[in-house]
Amino acid sequence: MPKRVDHEQRRREIAEALFRIAAHRGLTAVTLRAVAAEAGISMNLVQYYFPAKDDMLRFAWQRMVELSAERAAAGVGRALATGDERAVVRAYLAAVLPSDERARLLCAVQIAYFAADVTRGGAQPDQEALLPHLVRGLAGQIRLAQKGDRVSPSLDATLEADALATMAAGLVTGILVGAYTAERASVLVEYRLGQLFNA
Amino acid sequence: MPKRVDHEQRRREIAEALFRIAAHRGLTAVTLRAVAAEAGISMNLVQYYFPAKDDMLRFAWQRMVELSAERAAAGVGRALATGDERAVVRAYLAAVLPSDERARLLCAVQIAYFAADVTRGGAQPDQEALLPHLVRGLAGQIRLAQKGDRVSPSLDATLEADALATMAAGLVTGILVGAYTAERASVLVEYRLGQLFNA
DNA sequence: GTTTTTATAGTGCAGATGCACGATAACATT
DNA sequence: AATGTTATCGTGCATCTGCACTATAAAAAC
Secondary structure, three states: OOOOOOHHHHHHHHHHHHHHHHHHHOHHHOOHHHHHHHHOOOHHHHHHHOOOHHHHHHHHHHHHHHHHHHHHHHHHHHHHHHOOHHHHHHHHHHHHOOOOHHHHHHHHHHHHHHHHHHOOOOOOHHHHHHHHHHHHHHHHHHHHHHHOOOEOOOOOHHHHHHHHHHHHHHHHHHHHOOOOOHHHHHHHHHHHHHHHEOO | OOOOOOHHHHHHHHHHHHHHHHHHHOHHHOOHHHHHHHHOOOHHHHHHHOOOHHHHHHHHHHHHHHHHHHHHHHHHHHHHHHOOHHHHHHHHHHHHOOOOHHHHHHHHHHHHHHHHHHOOOOOOHHHHHHHHHHHHHHHHHHHHHHHOOOEOOOOOHHHHHHHHHHHHHHHHHHHHHOOOOHHHHHHHHHHHHHHHEOO
C-alpha cells in the first residue's frame, strides 16, 4: 500500500460513508464499526483518522455545511450573473430545497444533526446561523429589487425575507416527510415570487 | 402499595419522563434505565408496562400527538366560536408554534422523532399527515373568508394555506434553534395575516 | 541495505443497553 | 384465614459500543 495518503481526502470518504448511514438509518446507527464497514475499511483506520468519534461527527458536520454551501453558491452565482433579483431569490430557495437525491441525502443528515442539537440544550452556532444567513441574502435582493421598482417599496424587505426563508425551511421538512413533492414546492415558491415581484 | 393501578395513567407518567429526556438529551439518551430513573421507578416497572422499548417509544409518540392536538383544539376552538376566520387562522398557527415551555418541550420531542423517522426510510403515516392536516384547516378558513370578501378571491386558497403552514413549520425549527424568538414569529405571522386579509 | 516512518489490521476490555428470569410484598378473592 | 393475583424490585446475561494496545507490511530516508 502507498505510504503517502491524503488525510483530508480519506476523512472526506469516511464522512461520505457517515452521511449514507446517518441519512438512511439515523445518527444512532452511526457507530465506528458501521461507518468503517460502509467505507470498506477497518474500524481501526477510522480511529486512525479520527482520534475520537466526536471528531468524526464534527468533521462530517462541517463537511456537510461545506458541501451544501458549494451547491448553493453554484446556483446562486449563476443567478447573480444575470442581475435579475427574482432569479437570485429563486436560486436561494432552490438551493435549500432537496431537489435531487444528493440534496435529499444532505438534508436528511442535516436534520439528524439538527435534532441531536436541539435536544442537546443549545444548538451549534452553525445551526443557529443558517436561517439568518439565508434571510440576509434574501432581504438584500429584495431591497435591491425595491430600488429598481420590481418589488413594491411598501413591503418590509426583512419580513418578506423571513417569510420566504421559513417557508423554505418548512418545505424541506415537508418534502423529507413526504407531505410535499419537490415539484409542488416549486409551484409554491413560484406563487410566492409572483406575489412579491411586480408583473 | 395499592393493588389496582391505572395502567394508562402509569404509561402516561412514563411517557412524560421520556419526553423530558428526549427533549433535553435526545432520543439516544432514552434508555430503559434513564426513563425509569427520570420517572422515579425501577427499570423493571417500565418493562412491566411496556413489554419492549419500542412499545414505549410508540406510545410516547402517540401521546405527544394527542397532547398537541388537545392544545391546538383548545386555541382553535375558542377562535372558531368567534366566527372570525382571521382569528382562526392565527390560532392554527399559534397552536403549532412553541410559545411556552411546555410547547417547546413537545416540539423538541417531535423533532427528535421526526429525525429518527426521516432517516428510517419512510416516515410514520402520522408524521406525513400533520402538515397536510394543517393545510386543509387553513385552506378551509381562507375559502370561508373569501366568500365573505375578507380575503381576495383572486388568491389561491390552497397555495396560501401551503405558504402559511410551511412558514409555521419553518418557524418551529427556527425558534427551537434560537434563530427566532416566539415574539418575532408572532410579528411575522401577523405581517402575513395582514397581507392575506383585507383591511 | 538498513532503519525509521506511515498506513493498515487484529484483539481485548470496561461500560452500557435491552431483555429474561426469579423474588416479594401488598391487595383481592374466597 | 388461606390462596391467588398484581405491582414492584433485584440480578444476571448476551450484545454492542468506543477506545486502547499491539502487530505488521509497505514505503521513505538514510
